[in-house]
Amino acid sequence: MSSNALHVPVMLQRCLDMLAPALAQPGAVVVDCTLGLGGHSEALLRDFPEARLIALDRDPSALRLAGERLAPYGDRATLVHAVYDELPEVLDRLGVPRVQGILFDLGVSSMQLDEAERGFAYAQDAPLDMRMDQTTGVSAAEVLNTYPPGDLVRILRTYGEEKFAKKIVDAVVRERAKEPFTTSARLVELIREALPQAAKRTGGNPAKRTFQALRIEVNGELAVLERAIPAAVRALAVGGRIAVLSYHSLEDRLVKQVLAAGASHTAPPGLPVIPSSTSPG
Numbered sequence: 001m002s003s004n005a006l007h008v009p010v011m012l013q014r015c016l017d018m019l020a021p022a023l024a025q026p027g028a029v030v031v032d033c034t035l036g037l038g039g040h041s042e043a044l045l046r047d048f049p050e051a052r053l054i055a056l057d058r059d060p061s062a063l064r065l066a067g068e069r070l071a072p073y074g075d076r077a078t079l080v081h082a083v084y085d086e087l088p089e090v091l092d093r094l095g096v097p098r099v100q101g102i103l104f105d106l107g108v109s110s111m112q113l114d115e116a117e118r119g120f121a122y123a124q125d126a127p128l129d130m131r132m133d134q135t136t137g138v139s140a141a142e143v144l145n146t147y148p149p150g151d152l153v154r155i156l157r158t159y160g161e162e163k164f165a166k167k168i169v170d171a172v173v174r175e176r177a178k179e180p181f182t183t184s185a186r187l188v189e190l191i192r193e194a195l196p197q198a199a200k201r202t203g204g205n206p207a208k209r210t211f212q213a214l215r216i217e218v219n220g221e222l223a224v225l226e227r228a229i230p231a232a233v234r235a236l237a238v239g240g241r242i243a244v245l246s247y248h249s250l251e252d253r254l255v256k257q258v259l260a261a262g263a264s265h266t267a268p269p270g271l272p273v274i275p276s277s278t279s280p281g
């Protein structure tokens, strides 16, 4: 299957429209921090023929597939294997001090979800991996089998907003003492059994929140994002624009806090004139 057929870019036209005022100029540089299968990147290269694209992904297979897709654009596209909080170092290495546009399309790609062996999906039995970059880091199975119970409860509560975190972790700890977890089906079954009947009637698959929590922990997603958004804002040239697509409340809150702080002045309330030193940079 071609990479085009695998993924329809989310809110594509809206992203292009939002970035357009900054990109329609010779020499503009746009960074796609989450290349994925290259849907957004391809549209940026197509719609802004004078712009250069730098695109990052931590997943080597995304870089391979998107690389084939973007090959026709030659050296207008530079693809880099990096975690997006490494953006300042990447720009440094490429000798690019400031950029005009930055896009983040957060989370996992449809390809990562569809490839059962990556272990992101709870709907099919697969190894509990969930690393976006399988060349480094610890897998979801290792987290589940080795973390102290208190840490697991905190992870499920904070990253999964799971009300029954304690019940689920009690069951995990009991089960892992008998035999370590290796695949997803056993975990899904255990969550189903641990939750009270009433909780199972609403909110879709009862394993959804636990899987989200494990995925966020395995990839350090929130910590990385918390560093990456301010770094991205600092990398923008005057008049530059940033667009972020986020899909759950934790990411959403974090992104809005950072962008709101950057968009407001720090002058005390009530001043008749806002000193320029307190204006957003």
Ligand SMILES: C[S@@+](CC[C@H](N)C(=O)[O-])C[C@H]1O[C@@H](n2cnc3c(N)ncnc32)[C@H](O)[C@@H]1O
Residues within 6 Å of the ligand: 007, 008, 009, 010, 033, 034, 035, 036, 037, 038, 039, 040, 041, 056, 057, 058, 059, 062, 082, 083, 084, 085, 105, 106, 107, 108, 109, 110, 132, 224
């Ligand atoms: C939702 S997909 C992007 C889809 C893409 N916009 C497209 O049109 O095909 C998110 C991608 O970002 C990558 N990713 C997620 N977190 C990352 C991070 N911290 N650093 C680098 N890449 C990351 C994932 O590996 C995945 O390929």
